[in-house]
Amino acid sequence: xxxxxxxxRDEAALRMFTQEAIKxxxxxxxxxxxxxxxxxxxxxxxxxxAGLTPVDPKRDGLAEMMVDATNNYAQPLTKERLFGWHRAxxxxxxEPYQITIGNWRDDAKGPMxxxxxxxxxxxxxxxxxxAPRLEKEMEDFLAWENGRDTLYPVIKAAIAHLWFATIxxxxxxNGRIARAVADRALARSEGSARRFYSMSxxxxxxxxxxxxxxxxxxxxxxxxxxxxxxFLACLERALExxxxxxxxxxxxxxxxxxxxxxxxxxxxxxxxxxxLDGFEGKLSTGKWAKxxxxxxxxAHRDIVELIEKGFLAIDAGRGxxxxxxxxxxx
Numbered sequence: 001x002x003x004x005x006x007x008x009r010d011e012a013a014l015r016m017f018t019q020e021a022i023k024x025x026x027x028x029x030x031x032x033x034x035x036x037x038x039x040x041x042x043x044x045x046x047x048x049x050a051g052l053t054p055v056d057p058k059r060d061g062l063a064e065m066m067v068d069a070t071n072n073y074a075q076p077l078t079k080e081r082l083f084g085w086h087r088a089x090x091x092x093x094x095e096p097y098q099i100t101i102g103n104w105r106d107d108a109k110g111p112m113x114x115x116x117x118x119x120x121x122x123x124x125x126x127x128x129x130x131a132p133r134l135e136k137e138m139e140d141f142l143a144w145e146n147g148r149d150t151l152y153p154v155i156k157a158a159i160a161h162l163w164f165a166t167i168x169x170x171x172x173x174n175g176r177i178a179r180a181v182a183d184r185a186l187a188r189s190e191g192s193a194r195r196f197y198s199m200s201x202x203x204x205x206x207x208x209x210x211x212x213x214x215x216x217x218x219x220x221x222x223x224x225x226x227x228x229x230x231f232l233a234c235l236e237r238a239l240e241x242x243x244x245x246x247x248x249x250x251x252x253x254x255x256x257x258x259x260x261x262x263x264x265x266x267x268x269x270x271x272x273x274x275x276l277d278g279f280e281g282k283l284s285t286g287k288w289a290k291x292x293x294x295x296x297x298x299a300h301r302d303i304v305e306l307i308e309k310g311f312l313a314i315d316a317g318r319g320x321x322x323x324x325x326x327x328x329x330x
Contacts, residue, residue: 007253008250009194011249011252012249013045015248015249016196016198016245017041017045017070018034020066020201023201023203023204024175024176024179024200024203025176026204027176027179027200027203032059032062033059037062037063039059040060043060045067045071061087061091062089065177066180068084068085069181069184070183070187073185073187073193076146077142077145079142083102085180086173089177090172090173099170100170104134105169105170107130112127112128112131112171113127114168125211126214126215126219128167137167138169141163141164141167144163145160145163145181153189154232157182157188157189158182159228160182161179161181161182162218162224162227164177183195186235201238201241202234210234254329255326259309259311262309265302267288267294267298268306270292271283271288271292275325283323284324286299303324311326311327312325313326
């Protein structure tokens with residue numbers, strides 16, 4: 001990645017931040033729109049891609065937490081910072097639940113438990129420390145997390161994730177914040193705010209195993225070896241899994257390098273980028289006109305010009321079924 005230009009590195013980081021945010025939410029059962037998350041994160045990173053999609057307050061709050069955790073990894077993790085993440089995460093409200101936002105839970109509705117099953121036949125997987133203990137528990141955690149020690153930094157990231165999730169200090173959102181805490185620790189271990197892999201994408205693929213090893217470690221014995229082994233193996237798979245995503249970034253970088261100096265209008269830039277991102281289906285004049293919000297005549301002129309400049313090629317089959325694809329780079 002260091003061999004690429006700044007624009008390609010920014011695009012790679014944007015893709016990975018977006019994937020991290022989306023997959024972390026999916027682990028909790030919440031499905032987010034990719035374009036809204038990408039736009040929110042791009043704004044937080046100060047990238048030009050931010051202008052493509054309007055701001056969504058809920059996604060912007062998620063982006064704020066994710067970017068702050070990694071970009072500002074060298075800053076201390078404090079109670080106030082965690083409260084800020086929690087407020088950002090639920091800035092747009094969170095229904096149907098009534099939760100305390102930006103403060104530790106108070107257990108007013110009973111002890112904090114992780115449960116499954118139908119009402120009346122629930123299975124309690126874990127019961128977190130009672131609310132009166134939270135202030136001291138979090139003081140201990142933050143003092144350790146910010147302190148200097150001889151632990152291998154990646155091991156410290158794994159412990160930070162487990163420790164925060166075990167305290168479970170908030171009414172809601174503990175999983176996403178625990179993963180942000182771990183991302184911060186991983187960035188610190190690497191000494192870089194750049195992230196070219198997604199730990200949450202790997203966890204999402206192994207969601208059941210993730211919850212199983214958390215449950216086993218939290219309530220069985222004080223031995224956390226199984227959790228550490230699982231975390232490290234999951235991180236390795238996250239690094240391996242990033243190769244396909246980064247291959248796409250590299251291909252995009254090679255494409256634009258091959259066409260350096262060729263001028264495009266905004267519609268053409270928009271459509272070429274959509275094709276590079278993996279356009280679904282066949283690109284026709286009609287689809288171009290609809291997406292670029294122009295007439296079919298204008299779309300046709302745009303396409304002809306791109307063919308002449310070597311960006312596009314006509315697919316096999318002519319007439320009403322004519323479609324176009326990116327011309328391969330030699």
